[in-house]
Every structure is written in C-alpha cells, then in structure tokens.
Amino acid sequence: MPTNEDEHTVHYEGAEGGWGSVRGIAETAWREAPTPAALNTLRRQNKVKGFMCVSCAWTKPAHPHPLEFCENGAKATIWELTSRRCSPEFFAQHTVEELKTWSDHDLEHQGRLTHPLRYDPVSDKYVPCSWDEAFAKIGAELQAISPQDAVFYASGRASLETSYLYALFARLYGHNNLPDSSNMCHETTSVALKKLIGSPVGTCILSDLHLCDTIFFFGQNTGSNSPRLLHPLQEAVKRGAKIVTFNPVREKGLEVFKNPQSPVEMLTPKKTQISTLYLQVKTGGDIAAISGMIKHLFEIEKRTWTEKKQHVLDVDFIDQHTIGFEELKEWATALEWPKVEEESGLSREDLLTAAEIYAEAPRAIAMYGMGLTQHVHGFDNLAALTNLWLLKGNIGREGTGISPVRGHSNVQGQRTVGISEKPELVPLDQLAEQFGFEPPREEGMNTVKACQNILSGKVRAFIGLGGNFVRAIPEREKMERAWAGLRLTVQIATKLNRSHLINGKVAYLLPCLGRSEEDLQASGPQAVTMEDSLSCIHGSLGKNTPASPFLMSELAIVAGLAKATLAPNPKVTWDAWAADYSKVRQSIEETYPDQFRDFNERVFTPGGFYRGNAARERIWKTESGKAQFTVPKSMRSVGFADALGRYRLMTLRSNDQFNTTIYGFSDRLRGIEGTRSVVLMHPDDIAAAGLSDGQLVALASDAGDGVHRQVDGLTITPFSLPRGCIGAYYPEMNPLMPLWYHDEESKTPAAKGIPVRIVC
Missing domain, CATH: 3.40.228.10 (Dimethylsulfoxide Reductase, domain 2)
Incomplete structure (x- = not known):
C-alpha cells in the first residue's frame, strides 16, 4: 500500500484514533456545552442495559471496552445532550425566510427543540401550539385527502417499536408510501x-x-x-x-x-x-x-x-x-x-x-x-x-x-419490521389477521418516486419521522421550489434543520425525546430496540432528564397522529402501546415469530440476539433456489462515457459530520480545516485543466439533459485521487445530481459518480 503522501496534496499525517480523536470530541463538547449527564451517558454507551449510539449501525459487542464509543459516536451524543435550547422565543425572533440563509451547522447549533410548533404563513414564523391542537389538525388534514397522496418518510434512527407502529399507521390509513433513508444509501x-x-x-x-x-x-x-x-x-x-x-x-x-x-x-x-x-x-x-x-x-x-x-x-x-x-x-x-x-x-x-x-x-x-x-x-x-x-x-x-x-x-431494522414501499416484503396477510383490516397491496413510493410525485403535484402530504429529507435528496433546488405546493408537512425531530424551513401550506414541527433521554410512560421507564448491520437486536434505555417537559417520544407522537387520523379499531391499541412498549414488542413477535421469538425476554441479551439469515445457512431464497452467478452488463458503474473536461464527482462525508448533520468544519483525517467549500482534485488534473491550487470555481452538471445545475464558490484543493475523479462534500453537492440519475435496479441516487464540469 502507499505509505508516502504526495507532498503537493493536503493530507493528515497522523493515524486514525489517538489524540486526534480525543481532540475532535473535546472541540465538539466545547462548542455544544453538553449537560453534565453527557459523561455518564458516554460511560453507558453501547453497553448492556445502556444507551445505544444514535450514530452508525455497527454492532455492540457482548464484552464491551471500558469506553465503547468512537469519536463520531461521542459527537452524536454530545450533539443530542447539548445545553442549548431552540425555544419558541428563538422562533419569535427569526422568520423562516431569514433562517433559510443560515448554514446547516448553525441551524442545528441552536440546540434542542422544546415545544410543538405550527408554521404561521402570515408572520412567516413558527409559533407554539399544544400537542392536542397539532394532532387534531394533522389528523383532519390527512382525513381530507386520499391516502395514496400522502408520504410517510422515516430516517434510520427511529426504534423498532416506533418503526413498526409507523408502518402499521400507514397501512391502516391506506398506503405503502414508506420511503426511508435506505432508499438513498443501501x-x-x-x-x-x-x-x-x-x-x-x-x-x-x-x-x-x-x-x-x-x-x-x-x-x-x-x-x-x-x-x-x-x-x-x-x-x-x-x-x-x-x-x-x-x-x-x-x-x-x-x-x-x-x-x-x-x-x-x-x-x-x-x-x-x-x-x-x-x-x-x-x-x-x-x-x-x-x-x-x-x-x-x-x-x-x-x-x-x-x-x-x-x-x-x-x-x-x-x-x-x-x-x-x-x-x-x-x-x-x-x-x-x-x-x-x-x-x-x-x-x-x-x-x-x-x-x-x-x-x-x-x-x-x-x-x-x-x-x-x-x-x-x-x-x-x-x-x-x-x-x-x-x-x-x-x-x-x-x-x-x-x-x-x-x-x-436502525436503518436495517426499520425494513425488518415493515417500513417498505414494496408490499411483497411485508407479511400483509398476517397483519390483516392480526389487526382486522385489509392492507393496501399496491406498491408504494420510494424516495425517487416520492420526489417525482411531489414535483408533479400528486403528493399532498409529507410526514417525516426524523431526518433531513429535503437536504438529503437529489435535485434539491427544484425540489425546494415544489415543496410549497404540498398541503401538509409534518416533521418529527430533536433539532432544527433545513427541511423544517421548506414547508407546505399547513406545517408542524414536533419535538421528540432523544434516545439518551428517559422515556417515562404510564407503565414506567421504557426501553427501545435497534437492529445493527450484522442483524443483531439490541435494547437501549435512556436515563437522562429530557431537554424539555413538553417533549414526547417518537412512539407516542406516532400513536397520537394515528389516533387522530384513523377510525377506532378494537384490535389496534394505540394507548396501550404508548403506555407500555413491551406490548409493541409482543405485536412485533406475533407478526414476525421466526425472527422475534421471546422478544421481550431477549431485549438486553449481551451482544444482541441474532434474528437469523437464511443465506448464512446456505438456504437460498432466490427464484432458482440457488445462489446466482451473473455476467456484468457494464464494466463501469457510472452511467456516462468519459469526455474531455468531464469529471467523475464522488460526494464525501467529512470527519466532522454524520449524514446531513454537520458538527463542525474540521475534516481532520483528510487535512482540510475550516471549510467545506472545496473541490478535491489530483495535482496533475489541476495542471492539465489550467487551474491552480486555491482557485475559486464552480461545478456544473454534465448530465446531458439540458438542465442547468451548478454549485458556486468552491476552492480547488490538491488531493490524492485517481485521475479524472474529483471529490466534494455531501449534502452540498446534491443540487448537481439529477433525480433520474440512480441505480437502474434499486433507484438509489448515484451520488458516487456524478458527471460534472469545472466552471471558472
């Protein structure tokens, strides 16, 4: 492997980990001023009967290290346990139009949301409202439209219990429009x-x-x-x-x-x-x-x-x-x-x-x-x-x-318990028997289809269970313009982000508990569960005092929305589920008995309990009953030919972010500090294009569809990359990606190989 960095490129001379990671955690802590509970939470993080990290989905070992967290996991916890509060007083001082000019980092840096909020189009501000008012109004809006015109999006963070009820809510309402963050990545x-x-x-x-x-x-x-x-x-x-x-x-x-x-x-x-x-x-x-x-x-x-x-x-x-x-x-x-x-x-x-x-x-x-x-x-x-x-x-x-x-x-776990637009992946017959209704059988909208239908005006309501959907999707500028045509937008979140500023005619921002916080319901403190990327299920128990007494858990919010929207059904017990999450796990076990046998008894199994995988047992659940060799259709995975002046843009995440959450402006592991407005490029490509280190340029889409897409104000930065390939940060580069530019089979946006040109 290469051991010497090109002396003419930016790079990091140290190793991953070490004191650099300690410094990165300290810098985030200094900016966020977390509550004193943060230290104890980090001590419990990723341990049995502890708190499961809200960052990546890597597994939790049965025999954890004394400190079983990484730099980014610690940053995520500190970010959630910030002492900063984004209260109604903050929104009284700022219009939504003004907040749209703020950076992603500055929006989330305002701290935890504290009250349910309603968007007031007259003043262009968010104003406080009661939970009862929010649920009643949202329920009435959903009742007034066709269920097929609503989208229920889920980020990969919500627990198995919440995800199961969210998917059930969608199907009881009448649709399979359940796109999630998996549509955009895996x-x-x-x-x-x-x-x-x-x-x-x-x-x-x-x-x-x-x-x-x-x-x-x-x-x-x-x-x-x-x-x-x-x-x-x-x-x-x-x-x-x-x-x-x-x-x-x-x-x-x-x-x-x-x-x-x-x-x-x-x-x-x-x-x-x-x-x-x-x-x-x-x-x-x-x-x-x-x-x-x-x-x-x-x-x-x-x-x-x-x-x-x-x-x-x-x-x-x-x-x-x-x-x-x-x-x-x-x-x-x-x-x-x-x-x-x-x-x-x-x-x-x-x-x-x-x-x-x-x-x-x-x-x-x-x-x-x-x-x-x-x-x-x-x-x-x-x-x-x-x-x-x-x-x-x-x-x-x-x-x-x-x-x-x-x-x-928990992005993998959400799919496991029913969040899917594909009805063939969900045991609909079992759900029908279990809850006494006829589930919709039509294929729902994935992320790309949902975006297409928002652009066409077909979608009238969007509910976001976490995430930053508008910021994460392709074709962002066009999508933001179309978003105003929605009748209803609802965002369930812990912190303010850009998606909360792109509203429909009726809009609500509903603040929820963080996973590290105590979730106290009628039957007492509640645990939730997640599935890691190795198919193991882990319990998580928050113990910190909630950031505000006006917060509700994600599960309770979903139950409240469902009750306000749906007709009563004696087999669908929203109040009982919200009071005692073990009852939700009983329902999950009934729906998926092979994978969730004795669910409640195994919640805190050290290392998690394995839900099984047929391929691991060499049981091939394919059309032929065997594993399939294939001949590639193409020798390249990008969807365009090479041409003079055309580059392959791959979007990157920095060392100081998680998905769309930007903790700071230090990409230490690449040697880039203080900015995200860069184009990383091989020194020989810089010279061949007549460019220079530090030159300000723009990137323009070269997709060939006649649509002008451009991101300005980027600094040419020499970096060790293959010739013809350039790198820049996600989500800032999303405006360059056409909505139609995606994997042919899965419709996953093709963010690792976008055709672009450099504009001086």
Whole structure:
C-alpha cells in the first residue's frame, strides 16, 4: 500500500484514533456545552442495559471496552445532550425566510427543540401550539385527502417499536408510501443481495471477524463512518489476517490506526497498519477491478489443477449451491486485461496481487459501503462482488461472508419490521389477521418516486419521522421550489434543520425525546430496540432528564397522529402501546415469530440476539433456489462515457459530520480545516485543466439533459485521487445530481459518480 503522501496534496499525517480523536470530541463538547449527564451517558454507551449510539449501525459487542464509543459516536451524543435550547422565543425572533440563509451547522447549533410548533404563513414564523391542537389538525388534514397522496418518510434512527407502529399507521390509513433513508444509501444492497443470494442484508456476524483470514473493503470509509469497527480490524491484523482495500480516496482509518483504548498506543509512537494492500480504484471502476480478480482466479484454478490436482475454487459448493457458473467463466476468460486496467484505473500487477491474497485465504469477508451502492450500475457492483465470493464458497461458512456497513443506527431494522414501499416484503396477510383490516397491496413510493410525485403535484402530504429529507435528496433546488405546493408537512425531530424551513401550506414541527433521554410512560421507564448491520437486536434505555417537559417520544407522537387520523379499531391499541412498549414488542413477535421469538425476554441479551439469515445457512431464497452467478452488463458503474473536461464527482462525508448533520468544519483525517467549500482534485488534473491550487470555481452538471445545475464558490484543493475523479462534500453537492440519475435496479441516487464540469 502507499505509505508516502504526495507532498503537493493536503493530507493528515497522523493515524486514525489517538489524540486526534480525543481532540475532535473535546472541540465538539466545547462548542455544544453538553449537560453534565453527557459523561455518564458516554460511560453507558453501547453497553448492556445502556444507551445505544444514535450514530452508525455497527454492532455492540457482548464484552464491551471500558469506553465503547468512537469519536463520531461521542459527537452524536454530545450533539443530542447539548445545553442549548431552540425555544419558541428563538422562533419569535427569526422568520423562516431569514433562517433559510443560515448554514446547516448553525441551524442545528441552536440546540434542542422544546415545544410543538405550527408554521404561521402570515408572520412567516413558527409559533407554539399544544400537542392536542397539532394532532387534531394533522389528523383532519390527512382525513381530507386520499391516502395514496400522502408520504410517510422515516430516517434510520427511529426504534423498532416506533418503526413498526409507523408502518402499521400507514397501512391502516391506506398506503405503502414508506420511503426511508435506505432508499438513498443501501437499497442497492436490499435489491441485489435479495436477488443473488436470497437475503436482503449481509451474512456476517461479529465472530466471523475473529475467524477470517482476509477482509476486503470496497468503497467504505471506516475511520469516519464506523470507527468502532477498527477495533476488530486491528485485532484481525495482529493475528495475521490481511486486509485489502479498494477505495478512490486514501481514507486514513483503513491505513493506520492508533487505538484510543490502549495506553501503550496513546503514550508511544506505536500504531497499527491496517491495510496490507490499498488500491485507489477509479470511482466507478469496481466492476472492472473485481472482474480482473475473477479472471485471475480462474487462471490460478487452471494452473493449480494442472500442476497439483488441487482446486482453488470451491467446486463442490459451486456444483451444489449455485447457477450461472459456466456463463461467468466463459465471460471472464475472454476478458482482456487492457480493458480491465483502463476501466479500473489499476494495474494488472496490483489486481493479480489482490487476487493471490484472496485465493490463498481459507476464509474471507467482503465489507462495503456506499462507494458500491450509489452508482447507476450499483447492482452490477454487488453482483461482481457476489461472483467473487461464491467462487470460493465464502458465504455460509464461519469466518466468511458479505457484510454491508450501514450508516444510520436502525436503518436495517426499520425494513425488518415493515417500513417498505414494496408490499411483497411485508407479511400483509398476517397483519390483516392480526389487526382486522385489509392492507393496501399496491406498491408504494420510494424516495425517487416520492420526489417525482411531489414535483408533479400528486403528493399532498409529507410526514417525516426524523431526518433531513429535503437536504438529503437529489435535485434539491427544484425540489425546494415544489415543496410549497404540498398541503401538509409534518416533521418529527430533536433539532432544527433545513427541511423544517421548506414547508407546505399547513406545517408542524414536533419535538421528540432523544434516545439518551428517559422515556417515562404510564407503565414506567421504557426501553427501545435497534437492529445493527450484522442483524443483531439490541435494547437501549435512556436515563437522562429530557431537554424539555413538553417533549414526547417518537412512539407516542406516532400513536397520537394515528389516533387522530384513523377510525377506532378494537384490535389496534394505540394507548396501550404508548403506555407500555413491551406490548409493541409482543405485536412485533406475533407478526414476525421466526425472527422475534421471546422478544421481550431477549431485549438486553449481551451482544444482541441474532434474528437469523437464511443465506448464512446456505438456504437460498432466490427464484432458482440457488445462489446466482451473473455476467456484468457494464464494466463501469457510472452511467456516462468519459469526455474531455468531464469529471467523475464522488460526494464525501467529512470527519466532522454524520449524514446531513454537520458538527463542525474540521475534516481532520483528510487535512482540510475550516471549510467545506472545496473541490478535491489530483495535482496533475489541476495542471492539465489550467487551474491552480486555491482557485475559486464552480461545478456544473454534465448530465446531458439540458438542465442547468451548478454549485458556486468552491476552492480547488490538491488531493490524492485517481485521475479524472474529483471529490466534494455531501449534502452540498446534491443540487448537481439529477433525480433520474440512480441505480437502474434499486433507484438509489448515484451520488458516487456524478458527471460534472469545472466552471471558472
């Protein structure tokens, strides 16, 4: 792997972790002035009968470290437990039009929302209202429209209990319009893995990381997005496992790590090199890179069988458990290396080295992020990766598997308990029997479809269960203009963000408890549950005093909205569910008995309880009943051809943000401080384009559809990237992405390969 940064590029000389992480946490704490409860919350974070982090979805170990949190997890907790309050007095001083000019950071920096609020269009301000008033008015508005014209969006943060009731509310009301944040990040996983191996989620559990011989990473920034994963990675390296990374960006966390939990590493120069081989694949070049490895794997198989009568491929597994092998073999054998090198941006020698590491490893794990899923041919990215893993039988054995690394803390779990626009993924017959109604059977709206229908005027109401939808979606400027055509917008949130300022004609902002706060209902303090990215269910118990006595829990808000909207149903007990969340878990168990057996008894199982995965047992719930090899439709995952002056833009998240939440302006792990208005670019590309370091430019869409899309005021910044690829921050670059530019199969926006030009 490269060890020397180009001296002409910005970079970070330290390791991930170490004192840099401590400093990052301290800086956030200084800005937010958290309540004294923050320290005790961090002590309980990600532990049994503790508080489950609201940041990433990485698993919670059965035997946690003394401090089982990472830099970003600590920032998320401090951000939630800020002492700042965004009260009715604040809104009395500022119009919504004025607040639209504020930055994302400054909006959330105002602190926790304290009162339910109604938008007053006459004064252009939010004004306080009662909960009863809010529920009654929202219910009346929903009753006045067709259910098919309403959208119920969910971010990935709400608990399993809340998510289950939210999905039930939508179906009792009469629609499957349940887009969620998965539509914008890992929907490609749900579609591709479901079709190829019969499971919509990854196949690994935590113990697999302790048994594997190699781990391959594709398009995932562990250091910023899931730093606690670095602990098992460090342990794997120390016991001899090899880690191979494919990523256009040289992310520090997958290069070197200094463990903050280790006094020796904190007090000495000691640190761990994580990746044995780090390959900066061209963005959109993963299909070609993986296919090159597959081609060489067939060559190794032929050589070892000829010379030693030994197989490198798992021929018994292939024969018993797969289809499509011969077609893949024929295609890969005919593949030409110059094409592989051109499309991947990598040398044949490097790809042969990666393939040899994979071939020699008895047990291998593949981990990936949105660098694979957010492409026009993202499905083919995952299909290529699945091909490679099936060739050696690396699915369904201990120490092996495919493992997407999810972002939001319960984004996978929400799908598990019914938040889906696809009726075939939900046990509708069981719900019908359980609750005495006929669920809608029509496919609902995903994120892209919801946006299209908002633009066309079909959607009349939008309810947001958390998140920052308007800021997170493509085609943002056009979407913001169309948003005013909505009749009703409702946002359930802990802090103010830009989506709360883009309102329909009737708009409410409903403040909820944070997960770290005590949720006291009629039966006493309530626990909630989440599913991590390894399919394990964990309980969480908040203990902090709520930021305001006027807050309600997300679950209670959903129940209140449902009661105000729906006709009474003796089998649907909103009051009982809101009073005692264990009753919700009983209902979840009744709906999903195989996955949630003895749910209430297992809430606080150390390490979580595993809900199971058929593919891990080599039971393939596919159309053929077997795992599927496929031949790629394209050798590149971007949806456009290269042209003079056209660049492949990948959107990035900084070390100082989580999704759309911007904690500050320090992207320490890339060496960028004080700004997010940058274009990261290879020094040779800067010179070839006649640009200069520090020059102010704009990025313009080059999608070829005749629509003008442009982001101004960006500073050219030299960075170690493949030629022809540039990077800039999400969500600021979302205006450059057309709504139609998405994965062909899953409709996931293709944010990792946007065609753009530089405008001086």
